[in-house]
Amino acid sequence: MKGPIGVFDSGYGGLTVMRSLVDALPQYDYCYLGDNARVPYGPRSFETVYQFTLECVQQLFELGCPLVILACNTASAKALRTIQQNDLPRIAPDRRVLGVIRPTTEQLGHFSKSGQVGILGTTGTVNSRSYVIEAEKFFPALQVFQEACPMWVPLVENGEHQSQGADFFIEQHLQRLFAHGPRIDTLVLACTHYPLLMPKIQAHLPENIRIISQGPIVAESLTDYLLRHPEMEEQLSRHSSRQFYTTDGPSDFDAKAALFYGEPVQSRHISL
Ligand code: DGL
Numbered sequence: 001m002k003g004p005i006g007v008f009d010s011g012y013g014g015l016t017v018m019r020s021l022v023d024a025l026p027q028y029d030y031c032y033l034g035d036n037a038r039v040p041y042g043p044r045s046f047e048t049v050y051q052f053t054l055e056c057v058q059q060l061f062e063l064g065c066p067l068v069i070l071a072c073n074t075a076s077a078k079a080l081r082t083i084q085q086n087d088l089p090r091i092a093p094d095r096r097v098l099g100v101i102r103p104t105t106e107q108l109g110h111f112s113k114s115g116q117v118g119i120l121g122t123t124g125t126v127n128s129r130s131y132v133i134e135a136e137k138f139f140p141a142l143q144v145f146q147e148a149c150p151m152w153v154p155l156v157e158n159g160e161h162q163s164q165g166a167d168f169f170i171e172q173h174l175q176r177l178f179a180h181g182p183r184i185d186t187l188v189l190a191c192t193h194y195p196l197l198m199p200k201i202q203a204h205l206p207e208n209i210r211i212i213s214q215g216p217i218v219a220e221s222l223t224d225y226l227l228r229h230p231e232m233e234e235q236l237s238r239h240s241s242r243q244f245y246t247t248d249g250p251s252d253f254d255a256k257a258a259l260f261y262g263e264p265v266q267s268r269h270i271s272l
Contacts, residue, residue: 003236003237004028005030005031006030006031007031008069008071008072009033009071011034012036012157015257017219027240029243033056033063036248037246042150043123043124050083052075057083066096070098071100074125100218103221107217108188116183117186117188119144120152126146147174152193156193157193161196161197161200162200167200187201198213244257246270247269250266250268
């Protein structure tokens with residue numbers, strides 16, 4: 001039976017990716033799951049992020065999704081490989097789970113002229129060194145500098161991303177990053193929550209620094225993936241429907257989700 005594309009994030013951030021997916025591939029059905037009851041994932045251990053992510057992926061499989069996108073860097077860094085290699089062959093050999101790190105690192109070197117790029121992410125993503133390891137495969141000469149920004153997700157989740165308080169933490173982390181990589185000309189917002197901080201990040205940087213948010217890159221990569229994998233594309237239903245599930249309260253979710261998704265959202269609660 002055909003089913004929707006599943007999109008998962010620990011909270012709201014994945015909605016920024018889903019926006020780009022829906023814009024690029026509107027014909028498909030989509031099913032979003034935000035684990036808002038357990039956000040943030042960023043500071044949690046490898047084992048916890050893996051367990052939480054696996055539960056959410058299984059839930060999306062139960063909702064009928066043949067393909068799930070982990071629209072969360074922390075989950076992509078800490079859980080994706082184990083799920084792909086150990087769990088999928090056992091629990092769902094015909095289904096697929098894709099992340100956001102590989103599509104980003106495949107492109108990274110094309111953006112930079114100076115040969116220095118900066119990665120801004122959660123503590124979990126940065127400590128995993130996934131971006132450094134993956135980027136080296138595609139662009140061995142590229143210098144990748146990382147900065148963990150643990151305050152940025154709480155700022156966004158709490159609706160403080162336009163406040164003066166946000167400026168303090170944005171400046172602090174950008175200064176630290178550029179102290180290590182003074183020739184950085186490309187910055188990756190390697191957390192799906194961070195696009196909401198884009199105007200403030202831009203305001204703290206010279207104009208010649210390119211800031212990359214992942215939505216369009218992931219959408220392009222999924223378009224390409226579906227062309228290369230017609231056996232998966234055939235399993236996707238096409239009624240342009242969008243469903244939203246949250247592990248926490250739907251009214252709270254709907255109130256904030258529109259900010260990330262760019263249009264009103266009506267969600268349902270789901271227990272894992
Ligand atoms: N949106 C997640 C990411 O892309 C991070 C949010 C969290 O810490 O749970 O890494």
